[in-house]
Amino acid sequence: FKAGYIEPGPSGLMTRGRPDILPTGRNFYSLDPHKLPSLLAWETGKQLAEKSLDKYLEEEGTYPENIAFHWQCTDIMWTDGEGMAQMLHLLGVCPVWQPNGRVRNFTITPLVELGRPRIDITVRVSGITRDNFPSTIDLLDEAVQAVALLDEPVEMNYVRKHTLERLGAEPDENEEALRKATYRIFASQPGTYQAGTQLAVYASAWETEKDLSDVFLYWNGYAYGKGTFGAVAHDSLKQSLKTVTLTFNKTASDEYDLTGCCCYFGTHGGMINAARVISGNEIKNYYGDTREQGQVQVRTLEEEMRRIARGKILNPVWIEGMKEHGYKGAGEISKRIGRLYGWQATAKVVDDAVFDDVARTFMMDEQNREFFEKENPWALEEIARRLLEAAQRGLWNPADDVKEQLRDIYLEIEGWMEERMGDVHGDFQGGSIDIITANEVEGWKSRMAAVGI
Incomplete structure (x- = not known):
């Protein structure tokens, strides 16, 4: 308020040993992306990789050939590239750091x-x-290309195995x-964001799992890497997802969780659904936890959803806190429950008991x-x-007691709505769900067909 100059400060997490981010409220700058992953993040990332492989090996008796990742900016800005380090270690490569901390x-x-074996990603x-942070993408892509060219047995190098399968006679x-x-690295078209899946889920614009899979492929079929920025690559994404047997994401802080934004279920959930549809197989889904360094954990995505639902959405203390606003x-509660629905629509990782208790609560x-x-x-009404x-x-x-009351309660809510809205001209949706898919929208259908979907 004194209109004086305030020196900017760095961004980061206090829980990552970063007292230099205090005091808050300053304009902040991020970090030097050429120093990623940091040495500390490298050690944590290796643990994430090994714990994931050990868990999968114990459950399935073999290694996963291809792990799909939702790689978010929080991995870069909060944890100095733990997830990036995990992917590099799975490939079987190790960064080389200069004395100033930059990765050469x-x-x-x-x-x-x-x-x-070297695990494909x-x-x-x-x-x-x-x-x-394009330099981080370039480094990861260069590692993929280098591993793909190694003269190694395909049973010990899944990157090379899948590359040769794609090459075919070439x-x-x-x-x-x-x-x-x-x-191996994909995103939406340059200049656009989101994964598309969440838009279809919220609009009820899907009927089958394949409908959502097609939306994910359409939105995210653009490749990125060294010398490549948004190359049209829908078939490459499809080929990659075809060999996925495990997906992975992680948390580093309770400030955000899987119901904190629709992008989580839209991207990770959408990717799970697409891999399941394209491969024709059930997909395992793990979630890493590096909130406490030195105590790296890997659990199933289902377990993480239970932790979030019980610890936050259904937690009376959290609910009372929301009521104060x-x-x-009320809107925040509704949004989070909508995202629970989104996770179930895409990844099928929310228990019936969680939905039962949402209805009861x-x-x-x-x-x-x-x-x-x-x-x-x-x-x-949205809930x-x-x-x-x-x-x-x-x-x-739904449980019997919930099933009996849910529709009656909804009719009661509709009564509130009609009283408050007064005379309504035109269509009124009410509790009906109108499902519209690409087959019924010519422009939508033709755009997807143009890229081979």
Whole structure:
């Protein structure tokens, strides 16, 4: 307020040993992307990689050939590239740091030292990472290309195995074909954001899992890497997803979680659904936890969803905190429940019991319902409509007590809405869910057909 100059400061997480980010409230700058991954992030990333492989090996008796990642900017800006380090270690390469901390290049870890196959990766990178940290994408892409060219047995180098499968009859010397066969990093078209899937889910613009898979392929079929920025690569993305058997994302802070933004289920959930549809197989989904350094954990995505639902959305303390914010708090509750629905629509990782308790807590509890009626009845209507849609689509099998009351409560809510809105001219949606897919929208259908979907 003194209108004086305030020196900017760095961004980061206090939990990553960064007291230099204080005081908050300053204009902040990010970091030097050429120093990624940091030495500390490298050690954490290696643990994430090994714990993921150990868990999969214990459950399946073999290594995953291809792991799909949702690579977000928070990995860069909050944890100095832990996820990036994880992917590099899976490939079997190690960064080379200069004395000033910058990563100069990387070295290939010999198979005898690695002690396992080189794992292939499929990466859906966020738009913010794509546009702000291209050097990190270049480094990861160069590592993929280098590993793909190694003269190693394909049973010990899954990157090379899948590259050769994509090449087919094309010789390795065909540079254009080889480049396309090594595309592993994808995102939406340059200048655009989001994964598309969440838009289809929110608009109820899907009928089958393939509908959502097609949307994901259409939006995210653009390749990025060294010398490549947004190359049209829908078929390459499809080929990559075809061999995925495991997906991965992670958390480093409870400031954000899987219901904090629709991009989580739209991207990671959309990728899970697409891999499942394209491969024809069920996909395992893991979630890393590096909130406490030195105690790296890897759990299933289902376990993480339970942790979030019980620890936040259904937590009475959190609910009361949201109530203090009136209209806005009610809206935030509704948004998070909508994202639970999005996760179930895409990844099928939300238990029936969680939806049952959401209905009991927000629909069937008189005090909570009165709060919504007073502060934001539209938010409760949205919760009720999504629950009804989940049940109608077979995404949720409600408990008997919930099933009996849910529709009656929704009719009561509709009564509130009609009274408050007065005379309404034109169509009124109410509790009906109108499903419209690409087959019914010519422009949408033709655009998808133009890229081979």
